[in-house]
Amino acid sequence: MDADQVLAYRSEFPIADTETIPILDTPGRILAEAIVSDINLPDFRRTTMDGFAVKAASTFGASEGSPGFMTVRGRISMGKTPDFALGPGEAARISTGGMLPEGADAVVMIEHTEALDESAIEVYKSVAPGQHVVEIGEDFTQGDTILKPGSKIRPQEAGLLAAFGREHVNVYKRPVVGIISTGDEVVPIDQHPQTGQIRDVNTYTLASLVRESGGEPLIFGIIKDDYQALLDACTRALDRSDMVLISGGSSVGARDFTIEALSALPDSRIRVHGISISPGKPTILARVGTKAVWGLPGHVVSAMIVFTMITRPFLYHMAGREPERRRAFRIPARLGRNLASVQGRVDYVRVRLKQDEPGGLIAEPILGKSGLIHTMVKADGLIEIDRDTEGLDKDEPVSVIPL
């Protein structure tokens, strides 16, 4: 099955419930409500400079050689509505962020004036109406939709929520993702592996990827290659999770166990059994009730790549994230060497980025078996080679998916 066909199953899975959290906890979360501007922002005319509020027309013709003379009506206090209005030829001292008085429509920077005494200045430069002024509603107009549900909240979106006085906001809950490692050869990380055994790496890489992708990992430990043990573990995990990841079982026998156990779960449908990608071909997806259960490859690199390219979009969907609301850009680069590829499947190749000519980047492929974690530690990202491509040439433009 093609990756695109697999991704189309996302719509079968429900979006998470919502919860209300304080604004300081929002960054990285996904907004679950539309934020509509209930005020104009700003709701008064502010200056962006220190200087003198004036009627712009009063400065027309002023220059170094022929300064304009203006009467100073007073100083505008920060945070207060001025209690006087300006007439022609009048000015008021104002600091950055201060409110323009009635009659003023521009600000002359302090650098372009000279004080004659407390109540008179000379102006050396004319200003246009609106100059150095933020108009009412120039940032947001009352009634504007300022943020849409599905947006990922960054520091600037948190600031925007603050500007509108939203101390608390409604976000999607983080989907809980159960994580099961399988394999007779896998031992917990606090044990010293005997010859023939390896420590459980996938639990930790997958838990970290889940957290990084907006989910909440829940660890169910290591299960032996045994049908009943796997069935029991899946049942326990499904009881407490919104999605379940089973890694391991890449061998034919173990894969059979996984398929059998997943098929035996109540209200289960096997949706995917093999994806035409490399690495990651022997991936399984079952829909159990409304929950997704994944059989991921056992090799650490394969499991990480399948998670990144296939599972993560499902997690984003369940977490309420609208991909077009905050695009994760691929990084343009040029390929560092020729790469062969098998037609009929999509290949994911680990690359390391190197700086090229100013601004340019070279993507150097990292080759190595998919059981070798050092290749992922060296990698900055992945490139995708299409199913219809025989390979890519050195210097071809590529798009790097950051890791």
Add this chain to the structure above:
Amino acid sequence: MDADQVLAYRSEFPIADTETIPILDTPGRILAEAIVSDINLPDFRRTTMDGFAVKAASTFGASEGSPGFMTVRGRISMGKTPDFALGPGEAARISTGGMLPEGADAVVMIEHTEALDESAIEVYKSVAPGQHVVEIGEDFTQGDTILKPGSKIRPQEAGLLAAFGREHVNVYKRPVVGIISTGDEVVPIDQHPQTGQIRDVNTYTLASLVRESGGEPLIFGIIKDDYQALLDACTRALDRSDMVLISGGSSVGARDFTIEALSALPDSRIRVHGISISPGKPTILARVGTKAVWGLPGHVVSAMIVFTMITRPFLYHMAGREPERRRAFRIPARLGRNLASVQGRVDYVRVRLKQDEPGGLIAEPILGKSGLIHTMVKADGLIEIDRDTEGLDKDEPVSVIPL
């Protein structure tokens, strides 16, 4: 002062203490110890495929037309050391991840064999020594330094720590960053601003940026434009923080208060008073004892840009992060329109990225006053225009700093 001269002051500030945390909490943290391989990884020869372990030489010459005949000695159990050795012409059933027996040096994939009976197979393809095998130490050799202090831990580094049985690891503590907003016109976000007042946005954008950058924000609220109040707030904040950010005070009078208050703190030296960047020129840096105190601009966009380009490198330094240990790549793009720039200062321009021809990106400048937060909400990143450049032309290559 140039930005580079400001950044050179980083070395005046100490690196954070360290703490020991569980592996599951490490992603995003900065490693504070060197991790040295205490074992070979793997420490036995594993297969990457399901099939038959063999001595490669026994398969030489085997083909579809002329299959080789081999005797099957048995099945290798996962996680166990095989209790038999293979001689010439002998094979053993093996699953992915299984340990090769003595005498075997390669694996024939199951697809390239046919079982004649329980104890005999035909082999249709020859294999080379080492084929489909991960050698001892192929991932890491005992004694290798596998991670250096200063590395940011990603999911794959967490997996690597798991592979070496590191349940707990030593990381740098997150520096505590005190945040103070100033301005007579600034009100807390739970208040409805009167005309002339604005809600406190900078506390929330800066707290979010601090957290995103590996620090722990500590909020000290809003201080009026008053020398003594600011001095008291700084004293309180310094008592509990490793670094302090004061935002606001962009007006000349408020800037004077800030300089006066920072100068009055015990063991204080003003290191920076104005940086030749735009926005962000009126930035102040004081060293108070061993702590950095920043006077950041009041405009939200300016404060965010100064934090991103100037303050964050200081925070990374204090957090123990070695920038070269996990590079944050700038995204190559082409400029969407001509941009003018003033010589003698570095300009930072907000841009929105758009997809261009396959793989390429266009950086569209977002213009707008630095008091308007919507320009940051629309932005995907910043581009930097050098101090010696008069401007950039449409279609010129640029490097985008993600926001």
